[in-house]
Amino acid sequence: MSSNKLKIGVIGLGMVANIAHLPSYHRSPDTEIWAVADPLESHCKKAQKSYNIEKVYKDPNDLIDDPEIDAISICSPHWAHSKQAIRAANNGKHILCEKPIGLNLDDVDKMIKAVEKNNIIFQTATQKRFDPGFQYIKEKIVEKVIGDVFHVSVFWYHSMPDLGENPRKELIQEVGLWRMTDDRCRGGDLLDHGPHYFDLFRWWFGDVADVSAKIRRINENRVNEDHSTILLSFKENNAIAVFERSEAFFGGVYGEEKGRIHGTKGTFYFNVPNEYKKKPLELQKFAKKTKLSKPSKEHISLSQDPQDLPYARELRTFINRILGRSNEDVGFPLEWVPTIYDGRAGLEVVLAAYESQRLNKTIKLPLTTYQPIKWSEGC
Numbered sequence: 001m002s003s004n005k006l007k008i009g010v011i012g013l014g015m016v017a018n019i020a021h022l023p024s025y026h027r028s029p030d031t032e033i034w035a036v037a038d039p040l041e042s043h044c045k046k047a048q049k050s051y052n053i054e055k056v057y058k059d060p061n062d063l064i065d066d067p068e069i070d071a072i073s074i075c076s077p078h079w080a081h082s083k084q085a086i087r088a089a090n091n092g093k094h095i096l097c098e099k100p101i102g103l104n105l106d107d108v109d110k111m112i113k114a115v116e117k118n119n120i121i122f123q124t125a126t127q128k129r130f131d132p133g134f135q136y137i138k139e140k141i142v143e144k145v146i147g148d149v150f151h152v153s154v155f156w157y158h159s160m161p162d163l164g165e166n167p168r169k170e171l172i173q174e175v176g177l178w179r180m181t182d183d184r185c186r187g188g189d190l191l192d193h194g195p196h197y198f199d200l201f202r203w204w205f206g207d208v209a210d211v212s213a214k215i216r217r218i219n220e221n222r223v224n225e226d227h228s229t230i231l232l233s234f235k236e237n238n239a240i241a242v243f244e245r246s247e248a249f250f251g252g253v254y255g256e257e258k259g260r261i262h263g264t265k266g267t268f269y270f271n272v273p274n275e276y277k278k279k280p281l282e283l284q285k286f287a288k289k290t291k292l293s294k295p296s297k298e299h300i301s302l303s304q305d306p307q308d309l310p311y312a313r314e315l316r317t318f319i320n321r322i323l324g325r326s327n328e329d330v331g332f333p334l335e336w337v338p339t340i341y342d343g344r345a346g347l348e349v350v351l352a353a354y355e356s357q358r359l360n361k362t363i364k365l366p367l368t369t370y371q372p373i374k375w376s377e378g379c
């Protein structure tokens, strides 16, 4: 172990830590995983063994208070993010925080204060921006290659098993069903998955003007919603965005994640393989042709290098930022990196969608009221 490497702590050693954060830090010549923390002993043991980590904390606060640590990845469940981030910021640690970065805007505003006061780097882990395909789309939108975008639509689901009325805790953990069964989340599938595409939409089209939503809890043995359709419009762009998201559909376990972006001169079609496939997205462009000819079709080829996959580029960028380096090796402009303000804005869209469902009306942003939906009392 070299002492001039950045010392990293990873909190929450479940799915996202294992597919994204831990392997990237382990591979980087600039970082060493100094410590990990998780209340679940089996997850600690697994991470410790896989990555040869000396220090393991059962209490995440002990990791956050470890004076040796330079930067922290927060990969705990949603409800733990804001408190852990505030404590880490006050201890001067740089933070890469999973989405949603908090459960409500008051908590996130406290995080923002702590981050600003302590002048640390905070990166929101909405890694889809780092997908070379989504970056390509961003660049082409800026260059108006498909003209003026007027419609974007995303269809994304995972097929979750029905674990019955009183599933065992271990089973819930294993399939990640806590998102829809643990009341501490204060939101279900949309809170978990909405932040990704709301972040991309804002990056592509600018700030959201208003939000309309129809949200359902299809499986009544879940405490939170598992199905939603959201409609967005934007302040500076004429595009309409439709986001369909579900954990109530039947299909492959990893579901499907597909989208279309329609402009006045062409269309992008994308198909995102699930995280475990470790493959780039499939991207096609159709362009308008002359009166009677068919639109042209182009397959956009993207890098197959594992270092260019979204999680790897996200982590490499975080490390570059801490080291004060340019991000040229990643090929992602620093001004596009998702900040804490982007994390807040994505969460605001999610909460506005819940408010739209609760009040049965379109919600204009900024969001001025918010009450969590109590599905058990009917909606």
Ligand SMILES: NC(=O)c1ccc[n+]([C@@H]2O[C@H](COP(=O)([O-])OP(=O)(O)OC[C@H]3O[C@@H](n4cnc5c(N)ncnc54)[C@H](O)[C@@H]3O)[C@@H](O)[C@H]2O)c1
Pocket (backbone or CB within 6 Å): 011, 012, 013, 014, 015, 016, 017, 037, 038, 039, 040, 043, 060, 075, 076, 077, 078, 080, 098, 099, 100, 125, 126, 127, 173, 176, 192
């Ligand atoms: N960016 C992405 O693509 C992506 C993908 C998956 C999950 N996530 C986000 O990452 C977070 C974790 O999700 P996951 O799928 O890895 O869940 P997971 O259930 O697989 O892992 C969560 C881990 O956190 C531990 N934990 C529980 N309470 C904790 C606490 N107070 N402090 C620290 N650790 C605690 C659990 O024991 C578990 O090991 C969620 O907020 C989720 O939305 C992001």
